[in-house]
Amino acid sequence: MELLVEDATFVTMAEQAGPVEAMLVRDGRIAAIGPAGPVRAAADGAQVVRLDGATVIPGLIDAHCHVTDVGYLAAAADCSQPSAPGIEAIQARLRAAAGRTPAGAWVTGGGYAEYKLRENRNPTRADLDQAVPGRPAVLYHTSLHACVLNTAALREAGFADAEPDPPGGAFGRDSEGLLDGVVYEAPMFALFARNLHRELARMSDDAGGGLIGAAGRKLSSFGISSACDADLRRDTFAAFAAADAAGQLSQRIYGLIVHDQVDAVPRGRHSGRLATEAVKIWADGGMSSRTAAIHGRYPVPPYGSGILSFERDELTAMVRDFDARGYQVCVHAQGDRAIETVLDAYAAVLPAGGGNPRRHRIEHGGAMYPYLTERAAALGIVIASQPGFLSGLGDGFAAAFPDRYDELYAFASWQRAGITVAGSSDAPVITADPRIGIRDAIVRRTGDGRVLGPDQRLSAREALALYTTQAAIACHREDEIGSLEPGKLADFTVLDGNPLETEPERIGGLGVLATVLDGIPVYQSGSIFPGQ
Ligand SMILES: [Zn+2]
Numbered sequence: 001m002e003l004l005v006e007d008a009t010f011v012t013m014a015e016q017a018g019p020v021e022a023m024l025v026r027d028g029r030i031a032a033i034g035p036a037g038p039v040r041a042a043a044d045g046a047q048v049v050r051l052d053g054a055t056v057i058p059g060l061i062d063a064h065c066h067v068t069d070v071g072y073l074a075a076a077a078d079c080s081q082p083s084a085p086g087i088e089a090i091q092a093r094l095r096a097a098a099g100r101t102p103a104g105a106w107v108t109g110g111g112y113a114e115y116k117l118r119e120n121r122n123p124t125r126a127d128l129d130q131a132v133p134g135r136p137a138v139l140y141h142t143s144l145h146a147c148v149l150n151t152a153a154l155r156e157a158g159f160a161d162a163e164p165d166p167p168g169g170a171f172g173r174d175s176e177g178l179l180d181g182v183v184y185e186a187p188m189f190a191l192f193a194r195n196l197h198r199e200l201a202r203m204s205d206d207a208g209g210g211l212i213g214a215a216g217r218k219l220s221s222f223g224i225s226s227a228c229d230a231d232l233r234r235d236t237f238a239a240f241a242a243a244d245a246a247g248q249l250s251q252r253i254y255g256l257i258v259h260d261q262v263d264a265v266p267r268g269r270h271s272g273r274l275a276t277e278a279v280k281i282w283a284d285g286g287m288s289s290r291t292a293a294i295h296g297r298y299p300v301p302p303y304g305s306g307i308l309s310f311e312r313d314e315l316t317a318m319v320r321d322f323d324a325r326g327y328q329v330c331v332h333a334q335g336d337r338a339i340e341t342v343l344d345a346y347a348a349v350l351p352a353g354g355g356n357p358r359r360h361r362i363e364h365g366g367a368m369y370p371y372l373t374e375r376a377a378a379l380g381i382v383i384a385s386q387p388g389f390l391s392g393l394g395d396g397f398a399a400a401f402p403d404r405y406d407e408l409y410a411f412a413s414w415q416r417a418g419i420t421v422a423g424s425s426d427a428p429v430i431t432a433d434p435r436i437g438i439r440d441a442i443v444r445r446t447g448d449g450r451v452l453g454p455d456q457r458l459s460a461r462e463a464l465a466l467y468t469t470q471a472a473i474a475c476h477r478e479d480e481i482g483s484l485e486p487g488k489l490a491d492f493t494v495l496d497g498n499p500l501e502t503e504p505e506r507i508g509g510l511g512v513l514a515t516v517l518d519g520i521p522v523y524q525s526g527s528i529f530p531g532q
Contacts, residue, residue: 001047001519002024002025002026002044002046003020003024003025003026003046003047003490004043004047004048004094005022005047005049005051005056006036006048006049006051006104007050007051007413008051009055010023010055011057011499011500013031013464013465013468013469013483014485019034020034020035021039021497023033023056023492024039024042024043024046027045027519028520029487029488030486030487030489032486033162033485033486038258043144045136047114050529050531051528052074052528054513054528055495055497055498055499056492057468057492057499058469058484058518059223059224059225059493059517060224061224061227061422061467061468061471061475061481062219062227062228062328062385062423062424062467063227063423063426063467063475064363064386064422064424064426064429064473065219065428066229066231066426067212067227067229067253068200069099069231069237069427069428070218070219071213071218073428074218074273074331075108076108076109076111076113076140077093077094077109078109078110078393078530079094079111080110080112080142081111081112081113081114082276082375085118086117087119087127089282090112091123091131093109094107094128098135098137106136106195107137107138108137108138108139110140110143111140111142113141113166120395122141122172124174124181125149125154126180127148128148128153128177128181128253129150129151132150132176135152136149136152136156137149137152138153138191138195139190139402139482144188145184145185145188145191145288145289146185147183147187148181149191149433158190159171159179160179160255161181166181166186166187166288169183169188170184171184171187172184185289192464197233199211200353202233202240205239205241205242206242206308208238208242209241209244209473211261212240212243213246213248214248214409216243216248216251217523219250220251220515221512221515222512222524223308223434223435223515224432224434224436224515225251225481225492225493225515225522226251226472227253228253228255228257228281228330228384228424229253229254230363230426231256231260231280232255232257232280233265234261236424237255240253240274241270243365244270244273244274247275248521249273250515250517251273251517252274252491253273253274254275254278254293254477256280257276258280259281259329262279262327263321272518273517278361279330281309281310281319281329282309282332283308283309283331283333283335283338283341283342284307284308285313285335287334288397289365289367289399290302290306292306292335292338292366293305293307293308293334293338293341294306294335294337295335298476299399299402300399308341310341312518314330314343315345316344316348319345319346320501323349323360329360329361329364330360330384331345331360332361332363333363333365334364334366334367339365339368339376340372342362342378342411343375346379347379353377354380354403355380356379356382360382360423363384363385364385364386365382365385365414366382366408366409367401367404369407369410370407372408374412376419377414377417377418377419382474383414383420383422384423384424384471384474385422385424386484387423387440387466388410388424388433388453389409389440390409390444390445391440391447392431393430394444394452398452404454404458405452406453406454407457408440408452411462411466411525412457414456415462416529420473420474421466421468421470422474423438423463423466423471425437430479435510435512436497437465438460438466438467439504439507441458441474442458442459442463442504442507443505443524444457460499460501460502468482490516490518490519491516494508494510494515494528495512496513497509511524512525513528514529516529
């Protein structure tokens with residue numbers, strides 16, 4: 001099957017590119033791309049697709065997100081604003097969800113933000129009890145840093161009224177000190193993971209595959225054609241494998257296997273769309289929860305210096321083991337103290353002569369200050385980071401790092417030092433939409449409108465590179481994806497404008513017209529690819 005794509009602006013992200021007017025796709029790969037004459041001459045009975053001046057970019061790559069979580073939330077009742085403007089509307093959504101939720105499963109809603117609700121407060125256990133009495137119901141906050149449980153869910157989760165606040169978290173309470181159903185931070189994260197994995201255990205493999213399919217449809221509507229799943233376990237691998245077998249994977253999935261699950265997940269390239277060749281380790285906590293391990297202390301609650309998950313020697317031993325077994329190692333590290341520990345581990349394991357052949361990574365790298373950047377660059381460490389945090393969480397960073405917020409997520413400094421920086425979302429922590437990440441890498445504006453690290457702003461081309469060429473390198477896939485060049489896979493995204501020539505603040509509003517894998521659209525908003 002051949003496809004000749006014409007009448008489009010092509011942003012190839014290739015090294016040397018002359019004028020590009022047409023692209024020929026054959027058998028799922030780019031057979032030719034360049035001036036119209038020679039590309040047409042190479043076409044042999046191809047179906048011609050004229051794109052009316054739309055822009056074709058390489059398929060976007062999210063180098064770090066949580067695909068299964070996205071799917072789990074996609075299946076929840078939509079309780080977001082403005083679609084559910086008040087608590088009554090949320091109750092109606094949950095009531096409707098209860099009707100289609102099988103017995104034994106929790107009724108689940110998500111997406112609300114109390115400050116956008118008419119009542120300007122969190123719904124409570126009593127509100128949820130009214131909507132869903134007698135069986136567990138959970139309503140996730142859009143930030144995923146809080147949720148609301150009804151009485152049955154509180155009971156099943158084992159949260160009693162006399163419960164003290166757990167470490168790293170808190171319970172909302174009413175005027176009598178009784179639990180009002182709202183759960184914050186650490187116990188919320190544990191509950192989310194527990195609910196997701198219970199849900200997967202309850203589901204058939206096919207239904208698990210369906211959950212992955214739902215996530216994939218969402219991601220492809222954002223133009224994403226490849227994604228690293230940063231939390232791959234035995235049960236989620238089974239769901240990915242089922243989706244793959246059913247032809248329901250709309251992204252190429254590059255799985256990072258959680259370190260204690262490595263022996264439970266088969267390793268390798270299982271198909272063109274599913275691979276498991278990397279390991280994920282957590283070295284510390286998060287920036288917005290102030291659990292990232294830092295030197296010094298946070299000036300805001302819960303104060304302290306964050307949490308380091310492993311001592312240096314223990315982490316080094318883990319990295320050495322996985323490195324020896326041939327895995328790429330990807331370590332979550334946010335605070336400067338954690339990043340230092342991870343770099344110590346990498347320095348102990350990597351060959352003395354330099355080089356990082358397995359492309360071991362740091363995930364996030366929030367407080368990677370200049371002396372750490374220098375070390376990471378010398379070691380050849382790859383960073384997978386999240387520009388979209390700047391608008392989504394940046395004001396919280398500014399509060400937690402009042403003296404150094406301009407040095408956080410220092411994308412320009414990292415690139416100048418020669419580090420490969422891959423773009424990603426960490427969804428569902430923030431939206432998976434890479435248009436937001438690309439915009440934020442350029443403007444670095446927080447929700448409140450302040451610019452964090454004006455010196456760290458990237459050009460539009462550099463920002464797009466994070467999600468294309470650079471992310472491909474972070475996944476060992478630069479020979480196949482990340483740019484539009486002959487011989488590469490025909491993975492591309494069609495936008496209704498050129499992100500390199502759009503006013504940066506408007507990039508988030510560019511429309512995704514189609515997302516194409518192997519030359520076949522997996523998503524399109526209209527019908528630019530006829531007969532699909
Ligand atoms: Zn993550």
